[in-house]
Amino acid sequence: MDKQKINAMIAAKTWSAQPWKQGLEKMPSFGTVDVWPKAQDLETIDALFVWKPLDRGVIERMPQLKWISSLGAGVDHLMNDPQIPRHIPITRIVDPWLARDMSNYVIMGILMHQRSMDEHKINQQKMDWNRLPYHPLKIGVLGLGALGGHLAQQLVDLGFEVLGYSRTRKHIEGVKSFDENEMDAFLSEPDVLVNLLPITSQTTDVLDLNFFAKVRTGTYLINVARGNHVVEEDLVNALDQGQLCGALLDVFREEPLPKEHPFWNHPKIKITPHVASVTSPESAINLLENNAKRLIKGQSLLHQVDIELGY
Ligand code: NAP
């Protein structure tokens, strides 16, 4: 690139753009940093950092655009948008803090389930000294990428038996790995299933009737990936029929979850409002700076999305 500094625009929608703007402005490789929709001069923008779908017609006003990054790990908001050009690199956030926070959230969910914390709370209210037993659990992780791979390793370190399912087989010490053709064998073993797949045309609606029919009776589900992985009616049926014993859900087909949605009051469902792991500008800005340096030097960018695979 013939420039020494990159002009960037942040289009963050549901997040405050200010910490990103302030952080990027301090970085040596960034020049002007604008925030959509206030930016005037779109013709000089080199890089666009996006969270949530872009307004229409934004990209066509940026003839110099050389790089788009999601501000999250997921890229579904970019992959589903026809205005996003396919000929410039699209990157995403792969960050140790994001992986740490995701692992911590899922481990919290697993331990709460394993140690019957809901029942202990009910017993406390009744002043009932009931020493509930707990058992070792087998944990199955769907998606062994940046987040699922980190989680699987953490779970092994905590002494859980861990199985993983991914498109291609992985070699993670202590993790029994299954590839995309081995879903049935994978599903037959775990007591807890954690979904950390990306949402693509292959994985949309994957958690359906057919999927729930193959899991062990009484499996506990944690969905921290995307709401569109789940056929909601099939999930409710699986819970009501006891195929699943409970579910911890952080992501939903519609967010915020509508007030009238049956999940809110379902006795076997726990809900959090898409907070399992939120990108921290403090950490992720270093990643953007690193890629900005690479762009200036004409090197390929890190953490690029494979357009064909959609993640
Ligand atoms: P990633 O690094 O791209 O990993 C994706 C994993 O899924 C890979 O192991 C991949 O297999 C596997 N996979 C993809 N398509 C598959 C298929 N058709 N069948 C089987 N396995 C498949 O993604 P990540 O960074 O770990 O993030 C995962 C997702 O977490 C994100 O896409 C996002 O939706 C979600 N997320 C949620 C939150 C939250 O707060 N709730 C926060 C961050 C991220 P290969 O390794 O073989 O390619």
Ligand code: GLV
């Ligand atoms: C959050 O959902 C992310 O994709 O980072």
